Amino acid sequence: MLFFDLLVQGLLQGGIYALIAIGLTLVYGLLRILHVAHAGLYTLGGYIAILITNATGSFTLGITVSMVSVGFMGMVIYRLIYQPILEKPPFVALIASIGLFIAMEEIYRIVFGAYGITFADAPLQGTLNIAGIYLRHCEIGALLLAALLITSLSLFTRYSRIGIAWRATVTDPGMSQSFGVDVIKVRYLNFFIGSAMAAGAGSMVAVMNNLVEPTMGSVPSYKALAIIVLGGLGNVRGTVIAALIIGVAEAFGTIYLGNILDRDSIAFALLILVLMVKPTGLFSKG
Amino acid sequence: MLHLEKVSCGYGNLTVVENLSLQISKGEIFALIGANGAGKSSTIMSIAGHVKVKSGKIRFKGDDITNLPITKRVRLGIAIAPEGRRLFTDMTVNENLSMGCYSLPKNRLSLNRDKVLKLFPRLDERIEQQAATLSGGEQQMLAIARALMAEPELLIIDELSLGLMPKVIDLCYRAISTLKEQGVTILLVEQNTTRALEVADRICVLESGRDVWQGTAKGAGNDPDLIKAYLGLDQE
Known part of the structure; x- marks a missing residue:
């Protein structure tokens, strides 16, 4: 019984990680x-879910508003932070992103308090x-939400016109433009979907812990990096697995x-092991 | 249909093509010929909007398209099968074809797909196969088919025969002839001069970014100096 209990808990946590990491790998794949x-958007998702739920008494409304508003916030971040520096070397965007993350944590601390x-x-x-x-119902809800969002994303990219255009843009932005795809719109869509999924994860974690605090995103930020490297950078399916x-x-490791090993170091121990055998990650074609 | 007026283009501070003027009429096959680095690909990529035009004008059906965004050129009727094919390799043949049709209303998809699969029946057999797993010849067919899905009035094909087996080259050139019969205007970039002269109505020979000869393909075949200096063909 312990085996199944741990397996379910692992899949639940994995589902949450997947929701966070998908946005990260989508942005990496495209840009x-x-x-x-x-x-930081994951944390913001948690805050908004709590604020709206407390104000209205409806968690469904809370998580919906959270996902939509954080989705738009992701688009704003792309427009204001990344778009102006896209032509610069990649480390410029990385530094900007780290700076923004630290700033977001401090803003949460000032606005919502340190505790x-x-x-x-x-x-x-x-x-x-x-x-x-x-x-708990919230754990089942988190599993279902992860399954629903990941399946919807998969169907969207496989069967919708804009979803196929999105995949084409990830492969070759120049050629997709040649066939009429507006790459800028695809980037906005990318940030909206990735950020909304992170907000969904943040909202569910907020319910499971009944707490959102300013540094809630710290551990997921580096763990998500380990996950997308492990899954093969830019590979959504690899990231989920x-x-x-x-x-x-x-x-199981806990x-x-x-x-x-500390629980939070297991991801990196696994990452190091995999990279020693397959330096491009588990599911990269490189 | 297409008119280049003293076009210079290149990358950053580097000018690759200088003062190139040429005119392509509706329904003809026009071949750009020249050695590696002559500026053929830069010329066609500037027509498709991927390479910046530094001076001069490009007109298509009378409209100045010199600074028109790439995405709008396909809507005007310009489609490209680029060098190296640049397929969407993670996607299936069918998805690649549907991308070709992206700028058109949805209802054109199945109609256009039927047309191009008739031209390249081999692709029909591979319709759900990932593009990356196709042979070189099949990939070239797919690159042309994808461009045709956009219902182009001007089809630009870069290095049609590069890296292909003679049998596959024959197949591709047969398709080019069929397209000409259907009234599609074709701008062909080709290092295989013999094959280009067989199908082209007119040619332009480029050397180091400048045009050194323009005229009919027949005229080129009868000019011993041109053949000796630029075309590298065996004279009988």
């Missing part, structure tokens, strides 16, 4: 920028017994390797 500030905020009445806290495994692998490895 070759390591968008570290993405984790974070909580739900007035935390939603989805009931438990469900599924074949002997006890899961790598996120699930790391989630499960952490769940129990069986807890004396040797």
Whole structure:
């Protein structure tokens, strides 16, 4: 039973990681920028979800407003921070992104306080017994949300016209322009979708912990980097699988390797092991 | 249809093509010929909007398109099958074809796909295959087919025969002849001079970014000095 319990917990955590890391890998795939500030949007998603839920009493409204508004925030970040420096060497965007992430954390601290905020009445806290495994409603909700968003993204990029154009733009922006694709619009869409998914993850983590604090994005920021490298930079499917692998490895590692490795170092131990065997990541063609 | 007026183009401070003027009429096959580095690809990429025009004008169907964004050129009727094919390699043949049709209304997709698959039946057999897994010849067919999906009035093909087997080259040139019969204007860049002269109505020979000869393909074949100096053909 412990095995299945850990597996479910691992998949749950992996699903959350996947939602965060997908945005990061989407931005990298399209612009070759390591968008570290993405984790700041994840935190912002949590804050907005709590504020709206507390104001209206509806978590559904909270998470919806959170995803949409953070999606737009991602577009604003692209326009104001990245677009002006796209022609500069990649480290310029990386430095800008790290600076923005630090600034976001400090703004959250000033605006919402250093100790974070909580739900007035935390939603989805009931438990469900599924074949002997006890899961909170919010954990089931997080799993379902991750599955829904990842499946929707997959269907969107495979079957919709704009989704196919998006994939074409990731492969060759110049040629996709030659066939009439507006690359700027694709970039905005990319930032909207990636940021909205991170906000979804932030909202669910806010419910699971009943807390959002300014540095909530710190650990996911570097863990998401490990995940997208492990999955093959720019590869969405690889990112999802790598996120699930790391989630499960952490769940089991905490129990069986807890004396040797800290939970947060497991992702990097796994990353180092994989890169020693396959330097381009698990699912990169490079 | 296409008129280049003293066009100079290049990359950054480097000018690759200088003062090139040429005119392509509707329905003809026009070949740009020259050695590596002569400026052929830069010329066509400037027509497609990928290379900056430093001076001069490009007119298409009478409109000045010199500074027109790339995305709008395809809507005017210019499509390109570029050097190296530049397919969307992670996508299937079908998805690549649908990208070719992106600028047109949705309902043109299946109609245009049927047309190009008739021209290249081999692609029909590979329709759900990833573009990266196709052979070189199939990739070239797909690059041309993808450009044709845009219903171009001017089809630009760069290095049609490069790296292909003679049999596949024959197939591609047969398709070019069929397209000409259908009234498509074709601007062909080719290092294989013999093949280019066989299908082209007129040619322009480029050397170091300047045009050194323009005229009919037939005229080029009858000019021993041109053949000796630039075309590298065996004289019988």
